Amino acid sequence: QKEVEQDPGPLSVPEGAIVSLNCTYSNSAFQYFMWYRQYSRKGPELLMYTYSSGNKEDGRFTAQVDKSSKYISLFIRDSQPSDSATYLCAPAAGNKLTFGGGTRVLVKP
Amino acid sequence: DTAVSQTPKYLVTQMGNDKSIKCEQNLGHDTMYWYKQDSKKFLKIMFSYNNKELIINETVPNRFSPKSPDKAHLNLHINSLELGDSAVYFCASSLTGTGFPGELFFGEGSRLTVL
Numbered sequence: 001q002k003e004v005e006q007d008p009g010p011l012s013v014p015e016g017a018i019v020s021l022n023c024t025y026s027n028s029a030f031q032y033f034m035w036y037r038q039y040s041r042k043g044p045e046l047l048m049y050t051y052s053s054g055n056k057e058d059g060r061f062t063a064q065v066d067k068s069s070k071y072i073s074l075f076i077r078d079s080q081p082s083d084s085a086t087y088l089c090a091p092a093a094g095n096k097l098t099f100g101g102g103t104r105v106l107v108k109p
Numbered sequence: 110d111t112a113v114s115q116t117p118k119y120l121v122t123q124m125g126n127d128k129s130i131k132c133e134q135n136l137g138h139d140t141m142y143w144y145k146q147d148s149k150k151f152l153k154i155m156f157s158y159n160n161k162e163l164i165i166n167e168t169v170p171n172r173f174s175p176k177s178p179d180k181a182h183l184n185l186h187i188n189s190l191e192l193g194d195s196a197v198y199f200c201a202s203s204l205t206g207t208g209f210p211g212e213l214f215f216g217e218g219s220r221l222t223v224l
Binding site for chain 2: 086092096
């Protein structure tokens with residue numbers, strides 16, 4: 001079993017829909033929880049992060065962490081075709097990130 | 110201005126050959142990384158250097174040898190290439206000491222194909 005699990009998708013939604021992504025993890029030492037976005041043939045870029053349990057909102061994006069169930073979520077409201085990418089969760093313990101395999105999202109116009 | 114640049118972007122080579130990938134960052138960061146992304150998109154850390162000092166060395170075959178001549182450069186040399194080495198190799202950098210471990214800046218990747 002991998003330390004961080006994500007459904008690989010693809011997750012296909014119509015423009016304007018809410019996209020719901022999630023990860024599960026096994027390491028209780030994770031304290032920071034990052035979401036990276038990776039466009040095709042590009043390097044990942046940090047989208048947002050949360051520290052410990054709780055919610056964080058940034059524009060159309062909301063990240064949630066439930067440490068008791070070791071569950072991480074990312075919601076994208078009013079999705080746009082430009083949101084089509086692979087989304088990787090990356091929890092961290094100390095200075096080391098552990099990436100999930102990513103979920104590929106396709107937003108159709 | 111490219112923040113983290115890697116060369117070459119594409120390598121196609123035969124099994125048994127040796128190849129190198131170079132990375133440079135102009136962000137003033139003190140930590141650099143090599144990650145390997147396989148065909149299933151899993152991104153796995155291989156090495157990390159902080160101010161030219163190796164701080165993370167994951168379970169990687171010793172055919173892979175990183176070298177950091179200064180804190181703005183991190184190179185990766187691979188000896189005796191095998192089919193399983195085919196992947197995209199990403200260089201990344203970050204600034205430590207801020208209390209937040211997570212903002213890595215990635216290059217665009219070097220796609221290695223071993224035939």
